[in-house]
Amino acid sequence: LVDFQKRKKPCRCATVFLGLLCAVLLAGNINYNNRNNKHPANPSKYLNTKRDKVQSSYDSLTAERKQLETRLSNLTKEKDDLQQSFSSATAERDEFKAGFNNLKNIRDRLQANYGTLKQQSDQLRTSYNDMQRNLEGLQIKHSNVTATKDRLQAKYSNLQRQKDELQTRFGTLIANRDQLQSNYSSLRRDKDQLQRSYNALSTSKNNIETSYNSLWKEKDQLQSRYNSLLRTKDRSQTNYSSLLADRDKLQDRIERLKLGWKKFDISCYFISTMKRNWTESRKSCKAQGTDLVVIESREEQVFVNGVLKKGQNAWIGLTDKQKEGTWMWVDDTPITTKFWQIGQPNSYSGNQDCAEIVQDTSVGEWNDDGCFAEQIWICEN
Structure with a gap:
C-alpha cells in the first residue's frame, strides 16, 4: 500500500507544467541577456549553447515522462491484481456457503434418524x-398352585386316615394330582419360553445401543x-473486510490528491488558502475527516516547511491548552522531536497556547502564539 501511494503521482500534468516552466525560464533568461548584452561576441556559439541547454531540458523531461508512464502501467497492473483477488475471495465465500447448507441438511437427516431410533427403543x-409383568403373574400363579398342592397334601393325609370312607373319591384325587402335574409342566415350558424371549430382547437392545453410539460419534465428527x-x-x-478497508483508504487518498492535497510518505496534506484562528482551523480539518498536522520526524518537518511560501506561518496540531507548559499533539501524543525557535515557547503575556510553523530556508521552526490569531493552517490525513 505504501509503495502504491508513493508511485501514485500526476503524469501528463506534471510534464506539461515542467515544460511550460522551463520555457518561461528560458524566455526570461534570453530577454535578460538581450537587455544586458545586445551584441554578443559570437552569436552562433551563443545560440548553439542555448539550443543545447533547451535540448538537454527536453530530453530530461522526456525521460521523466517515460518513467511516469511506466509507474502508471504498474499501478494499472496492481489494480487488476486487486480486482482478481477480490473475485477469488467472493468465489471462495460462495463455496463456503454451499458447504454450510450441505452440512445443515445432513444434520437434519441425522436428527430425524435419531428420533426414529428413539421411538423404536x-x-x-x-x-x-x-x-x-406377565412373568410375575405366572410366578404368582405358580405360588398359588404350590399352596394348593400343600393343602391337597394335607387333605390327602386326612383322606388316608379315612381311606375306607373315601375310597370312592381316591380316584378323583389321583386325577386331580395328574392334572396339577400337567399344569406345572406347562408353566415350566412357558417360563423357559419367556426366558428365551428376554434374552433375544436383551441382545437386540445391545445392538441398538451399539448403533446409537456409532451414530453419535459420526455426528461429533461432522460437528x-x-x-x-x-x-x-x-x-x-x-x-x-480488511481488503475493502484498505481499498477505501486508498481511494480516499487518491481523491484528496485530485483535490489539491500533497502527499508525503503515507500521509496527505492540505494547505489552506484562507486564514482562521487555531480552533476554527481545527474544525475545518475535522469537517474533512482529518485534523491539524502532527509532525513526528525531521523528514516530515522539512516537507511541511517546503510546502509553505517564504516567511509564511501556519497553524499545526500542537497546544498546551490542557496544562500550561505541557505541549501535546491533537492526537494526545507527547512531542518526540522539537523544532522550537530559540527562546520559544515563552507564552508571552501568558496567552500563547497554540503552536505555528514558521517557514525558513532550512527545516522551519515552531513558535507559540495566541490561539485567537488568524492565519492559514495545514491538515493531515
Whole structure:
C-alpha cells in the first residue's frame, strides 16, 4: 500500500507544467541577456549553447515522462491484481456457503434418524415391561398352585386316615394330582419360553445401543468439521473486510490528491488558502475527516516547511491548552522531536497556547502564539 501511494503521482500534468516552466525560464533568461548584452561576441556559439541547454531540458523531461508512464502501467497492473483477488475471495465465500447448507441438511437427516431410533427403543422397552409383568403373574400363579398342592397334601393325609370312607373319591384325587402335574409342566415350558424371549430382547437392545453410539460419534465428527469450516469462513471474511478497508483508504487518498492535497510518505496534506484562528482551523480539518498536522520526524518537518511560501506561518496540531507548559499533539501524543525557535515557547503575556510553523530556508521552526490569531493552517490525513 505504501509503495502504491508513493508511485501514485500526476503524469501528463506534471510534464506539461515542467515544460511550460522551463520555457518561461528560458524566455526570461534570453530577454535578460538581450537587455544586458545586445551584441554578443559570437552569436552562433551563443545560440548553439542555448539550443543545447533547451535540448538537454527536453530530453530530461522526456525521460521523466517515460518513467511516469511506466509507474502508471504498474499501478494499472496492481489494480487488476486487486480486482482478481477480490473475485477469488467472493468465489471462495460462495463455496463456503454451499458447504454450510450441505452440512445443515445432513444434520437434519441425522436428527430425524435419531428420533426414529428413539421411538423404536421406547416401543421395545414397553414390550419388555409387559412381558416382565406377565412373568410375575405366572410366578404368582405358580405360588398359588404350590399352596394348593400343600393343602391337597394335607387333605390327602386326612383322606388316608379315612381311606375306607373315601375310597370312592381316591380316584378323583389321583386325577386331580395328574392334572396339577400337567399344569406345572406347562408353566415350566412357558417360563423357559419367556426366558428365551428376554434374552433375544436383551441382545437386540445391545445392538441398538451399539448403533446409537456409532451414530453419535459420526455426528461429533461432522460437528468438528463444520466448526473448522466455520472458522475458515470467518478468517476469509475478516481478510475480505480488511481488503475493502484498505481499498477505501486508498481511494480516499487518491481523491484528496485530485483535490489539491500533497502527499508525503503515507500521509496527505492540505494547505489552506484562507486564514482562521487555531480552533476554527481545527474544525475545518475535522469537517474533512482529518485534523491539524502532527509532525513526528525531521523528514516530515522539512516537507511541511517546503510546502509553505517564504516567511509564511501556519497553524499545526500542537497546544498546551490542557496544562500550561505541557505541549501535546491533537492526537494526545507527547512531542518526540522539537523544532522550537530559540527562546520559544515563552507564552508571552501568558496567552500563547497554540503552536505555528514558521517557514525558513532550512527545516522551519515552531513558535507559540495566541490561539485567537488568524492565519492559514495545514491538515493531515
